[in-house]
Amino acid sequence: MPDQKPRRIEAYLNEDFLGSRDARALRILSEYIEPESRLAHYRVEDTIVFMGSARFVSREQAEQELKAAESAGGDLAPARLRLDMARYYEAARELARRLTEWSKQLSSEARRFVVCTGGGPGIMEAANRGASEARGMNVGLTISIPVEEFDNPHVTRELSFHFHYFFMRKFWFAYLAKAVIVFPGGFGTLDELFELLTLLQTRKIRKHLPVVLFGSGYWDEVIDFDALVRHGTINAEDLKLFHRTDSVDDAYEFVVGQLSRYAEAERGAIL
Numbered sequence: 001m002p003d004q005k006p007r008r009i010e011a012y013l014n015e016d017f018l019g020s021r022d023a024r025a026l027r028i029l030s031e032y033i034e035p036e037s038r039l040a041h042y043r044v045e046d047t048i049v050f051m052g053s054a055r056f057v058s059r060e061q062a063e064q065e066l067k068a069a070e071s072a073g074g075d076l077a078p079a080r081l082r083l084d085m086a087r088y089y090e091a092a093r094e095l096a097r098r099l100t101e102w103s104k105q106l107s108s109e110a111r112r113f114v115v116c117t118g119g120g121p122g123i124m125e126a127a128n129r130g131a132s133e134a135r136g137m138n139v140g141l142t143i144s145i146p147v148e149e150f151d152n153p154h155v156t157r158e159l160s161f162h163f164h165y166f167f168m169r170k171f172w173f174a175y176l177a178k179a180v181i182v183f184p185g186g187f188g189t190l191d192e193l194f195e196l197l198t199l200l201q202t203r204k205i206r207k208h209l210p211v212v213l214f215g216s217g218y219w220d221e222v223i224d225f226d227a228l229v230r231h232g233t234i235n236a237e238d239l240k241l242f243h244r245t246d247s248v249d250d251a252y253e254f255v256v257g258q259l260s261r262y263a264e265a266e267r268g269a270i271l
Contacts, residue, residue: 031168035161047116047176048099050092051192052123052183062086088183089126095248096130102256104136121150123183128154141169179255180211184218200241210258211242212251
């Protein structure tokens with residue numbers, strides 16, 4: 001048999017090359033261009049970003065877990081803590097629902113103020129769930145990490161994105177955000193929060209971006225912002241970069257007020 005000629009593969013179809021170190025710039029660029037194209041197609045221009053712990057569960061699930069722990073006669077402390085922290089899940093769900101209902105009433109060709117999360121469980125699931133319950137499209141920006149895959153069924157399928165690079169994921173959190181609501185969370189939440197505050201403090205983010213810290217007791221215990229001022233590592237004015245609250249009503253009124261005022265200045269009347 002005659003020798004078969006080697007199959008020729010275009011560079012953009014060469015998976016070995018695309019997965020190589022030399023093609024890293026192409027992979028980074030694809031995590032900018034592909035989301036940009038899809039978001040533009042679905043006319044998503046403004047988002048309200050929800051951040052917070054992936055470990056919180058709904059009140060219903062937490063109550064079931066506590067009941068199971070009581071029946072088994074085991075250690076009740078973890079189950080009771082889960083039930084206590086479930087209040088943040090329910091608050092994020094309710095707040096996302098109300099903000100989505102408000103945004104759907106705005107007169108605009110684009111989809112304005114779309115709920116956006118990291119697409120995972122916990123607070124992320126709660127916010128996507130609330131937006132979905134209001135029958136609004138919502139965004140999920142998931143990340144590939146070595147943990148069991150979690151299916152968040154409340155993310156709009158067409159607006160579910162999956163990233164390899166954390167910095168590209170965080171870019172899309174910040175780029176379209178017109179408000180950010182941060183619930184109690186761990187390392188990932190703190191990382192995202194402090195990057196946003198740094199960008200605002202240094203004026204790298206020049207748009208008006210209201211930041212809400214939900215759960216005053218948690219934030220006052222975990223981060224002593226006043227101590228940063230006392231030690232001279234931030235200015236007292238920097239504390240105005242965020243708004244602290246424990247109330248869904250207050251968070252809703254603050255965010256809607258800020259968006260109405262500043263969006264009107266930027267793009268004309270939104271109501």
